[in-house]
Amino acid sequence: MQVGIPRALSYYDFFPFWYGFFSDLGIEIVLSDKTTKKTMSEGSSLVVPETCLPVKIYAGHVLNLLDKGIDKILVPSIQSIAPKIYNCSKIRGLPDLIRNVVKKPFTIIDATLDKSEKNRGLYDFLKEIASYYGITDFERIKKASKSAWRVYNNFQIMRRSGVEYKKALKSAIENKVVIASEQKSYPINIAVIAHGYNLYDDRASMKIFEKLEKLDVKSYTAQNLTVEQMQEGLNAINSRLYWANEYEITGAAAHYIQDKKIDGIITINAFGCGPDSLMLERISRFAQKLNKPILHLSIDEQTGEAGFVTRIEAFVDMLFRKKRSGILNKINLKTAQADKFQVKCRDLI
Ligand code: SF4
Numbered sequence: 001m002q003v004g005i006p007r008a009l010s011y012y013d014f015f016p017f018w019y020g021f022f023s024d025l026g027i028e029i030v031l032s033d034k035t036t037k038k039t040m041s042e043g044s045s046l047v048v049p050e051t052c053l054p055v056k057i058y059a060g061h062v063l064n065l066l067d068k069g070i071d072k073i074l075v076p077s078i079q080s081i082a083p084k085i086y087n088c089s090k091i092r093g094l095p096d097l098i099r100n101v102v103k104k105p106f107t108i109i110d111a112t113l114d115k116s117e118k119n120r121g122l123y124d125f126l127k128e129i130a131s132y133y134g135i136t137d138f139e140r141i142k143k144a145s146k147s148a149w150r151v152y153n154n155f156q157i158m159r160r161s162g163v164e165y166k167k168a169l170k171s172a173i174e175n176k177v178v179i180a181s182e183q184k185s186y187p188i189n190i191a192v193i194a195h196g197y198n199l200y201d202d203r204a205s206m207k208i209f210e211k212l213e214k215l216d217v218k219s220y221t222a223q224n225l226t227v228e229q230m231q232e233g234l235n236a237i238n239s240r241l242y243w244a245n246e247y248e249i250t251g252a253a254a255h256y257i258q259d260k261k262i263d264g265i266i267t268i269n270a271f272g273c274g275p276d277s278l279m280l281e282r283i284s285r286f287a288q289k290l291n292k293p294i295l296h297l298s299i300d301e302q303t304g305e306a307g308f309v310t311r312i313e314a315f316v317d318m319l320f321r322k323k324r325s326g327i328l329n330k331i332n333l334k335t336a337q338a339d340k341f342q343v344k345c346r347d348l349i
Helices: 011-024 037-046 053-067 094-101 122-131 138-160 165-173 208-214 227-236 246-258 274-289 305-348
Strands: 002-005 028-031 072-074 077-082 107-109 112-114 188-193 217-220 264-270 294-299
Touching: 002 011, 011 028, 011 138, 011 165, 037 053, 053 072, 053 094, 077 094, 094 107, 112 122, 122 138, 138 165, 188 208, 188 246, 188 305, 208 217, 208 305, 227 246, 246 264, 246 274, 264 274, 264 305, 274 294, 294 305
Parallel strands: 002 028, 002 072, 072 107, 077 112, 188 217, 188 264, 264 294
Antiparallel strands: none
8 A cells, every 4th residue: 555645835844744644554655756847847837827836846746756656646635724724725725736737547635624614623634544545443543643643743842952854854754753962053043934845845945954054044943933932923923823824934933033042034935825925024014123134035936046045145144244233333332331431530530
């Protein structure tokens, strides 16, 4: 028994969960290959140009799995993860979109998770997936669900403690929990705010973390935060949960905007993304109010690496200058105070 999982969209957040679930059921996972130029161009050729880059990439990954001969692919319809909290229309309608654009014979495992309209929770969702493999024993599904949560929670714990994404993913699926190694201190700290698929797909994000590291910058993401910290961020920005990714975008950004150790914020959003354009507007206004520098990077399949790097370098350079002038001001202030003190002493003599 095999299941194909496209290495795109929710893969970047939930693969540890799927790994625990399918492994426990004895179903072998076949992942699509990492995103390449070919994945992007093949995916883009299937959908209308206005579609966001992550969905184009997703379509390319489905093709890649079909090329590998996989005939059952998990393309869930994740409508709503909690009452009155919704995913964007593209994620909600993902199975329909794939069915209509990929004209090849294969089985789409299009289980639905919808906690708002249909009150279909996680167990219904998992039961539907398992039924594609003739598994109907609820106890067996419940046990697989427990394994799924164990792997997923271990992954989350490692990420929150600061373990790097790839290392945390590898350790979680090896059923290990590692702790973050001694943290080096960096002159500049930046929070990078984006959906997991825009951050950890090296092709989409153009390896932004490596680029920042080379510039001597420490990066932080939503995955380093607890839900409570992101909720506090939402409260501070006076926003409520509506989009499924509201925590990791609005909540995390608002948290980091208030965090004094963070020198600046970089957001990465896909060109044409409706939810992000709404959330980023709020974030920008909040950053402006608190005087926190912010850089918005928009990506699509035409985005060139050179322009991307130039903008990041210019932003980091500005943060260095800002920090330096802040330190100089403090030194000047101290010198001025010292001068004043000396004058007073002279007067006394
Ligand atoms: S949230 Fe935005 S980037 Fe993500 S799938 Fe929806 S439209 Fe695309």
